[in-house]
Amino acid sequence: MDTLHHTTQALRLKDTHTRFVLEIEYCGAMFFGWQRQDGFQTVQASIEDALLQVIGNKNRDCLNNKRIIVHGSGRTDTGVHALKQIAHIEIPKTIDFDPDKIQYGLNYYLQDSGTCIVKIGIAPFDFHARFSAIKRAYRYTILNRRAPSVLLLERAWHVRHELDLEKMTDAANLLIGTHDFTSFRDTDCQAKSPIRTIESIDIIKTDDLIHIDLAAKSFLHHQVRIMIGTLQKIGSGRYPPSTIVNILDAKKRSAAGPTAPAFGLYFKNVIYPDSITPDILK
């Protein structure tokens, strides 16, 4: 439905508007998540406000007094960071839009906000940051040592007791593939179907850091953090790796482990089909 609506709208605006893609970085600690919400500092609202300063105010007529909406590839929760979030905007062709100048202007207004625009470029008109995505990648970082870290404060989950990577890897392998992930989604999750396909989970340890890289076309609400909270319990020896099978079968949130903290999670990348991938993302 959404995709159909998107296609219809795209056809309608194609002759009058140009689509631009934004590559965005943000520090989750500075925001109440991605999505605009009245009264809260969010990433989407911050960038939309900066767009108002840089192009909105002086082009009110071309924009019919409407805000330029930033369409993200997906929402992230309060505290979750982004190394590479992707979004698109639609700009009327009547507006003089130089990507380099606009990027410079936006970053000027976003100074000290906790987000910045890493790249801006033209996108094909049938590119949609959210609906065109074929893969999303996240990284979760655990600091696994006795002592805390000041340089990784709010950048990693500090787990004091040693985690067993072999057990975590065995458990992760049972999550890969297509499953009903009811046990691994927040009870408030709005997605129609709890079925998702996890493409890969790779666990890499360097010194005291455990990086867990996950990829799927899309994830359910809190799915990555509940999977990580469960893998952490298994790595601690609390449950054997085979528990994953029972948790999946149970199809209830209470069967899985706790939701891991948001600040260890990084939105890492989005992949689109080659044919519509904007040049700046290649």
Add this chain to the structure above:
Amino acid sequence: MDTLHHTTQALRLKDTHTRFVLEIEYCGAMFFGWQRQDGFQTVQASIEDALLQVIGNKNRDCLNNKRIIVHGSGRTDTGVHALKQIAHIEIPKTIDFDPDKIQYGLNYYLQDSGTCIVKIGIAPFDFHARFSAIKRAYRYTILNRRAPSVLLLERAWHVRHELDLEKMTDAANLLIGTHDFTSFRDTDCQAKSPIRTIESIDIIKTDDLIHIDLAAKSFLHHQVRIMIGTLQKIGSGRYPPSTIVNILDAKKRSAAGPTAPAFGLYFKNVIYPDSITPDILK
């Protein structure tokens, strides 16, 4: 002279005191450098204050009402980070000192201060954090891309124009070895001799980040940052790599490039002779 004094003092305290080594991490942005200075938040003072809370106050008699002094391997300036700073302390044998409990207590008092104790362990009595060091390693990180980074704010030097790594490497190779580094030290530098021996400079690029790893027995005041500021000018094409020879020959500070910002610099490691390296550092 200092070393002789150290040895004499060590012999005097050997029967009554135990030496402990601390591995310390800190975020330079939170401190006015390492060294205790009245009225300023420094790393040394913060850890000494925490020691007062954890063991000082309840052992006033054993300590003859004196503070426990934290002897660092070297000072760092305001803004400079430490991944692994090393220090030692001397504790009277009459005090019950359980390293694990003390570490936990110190990190409790140091919460949100910007520094933490990564490890504590016993050191041989002839180990001195500063005088025993045979090698110090620093890392300097440059973010080399148009856009700033919010996740690396105050963690890397942002250089917008592309740097030529080959030129920087050629120039770095001319700094390696034993030279009179008068041109590369702050005019306030107190060291008796401007002669130093740079053991290695390795330049590694990963994505948008350029890491420059440097090692020497010791460095002059601001030496690393002036070398980096000069390498950056050479990488920008402002001067050819061979300029390094002229700068060294000039033996005056104004011949070299600017001092690179402190917040890109990380104190990375200290190496001691095998025979006296404390177990926790092995």
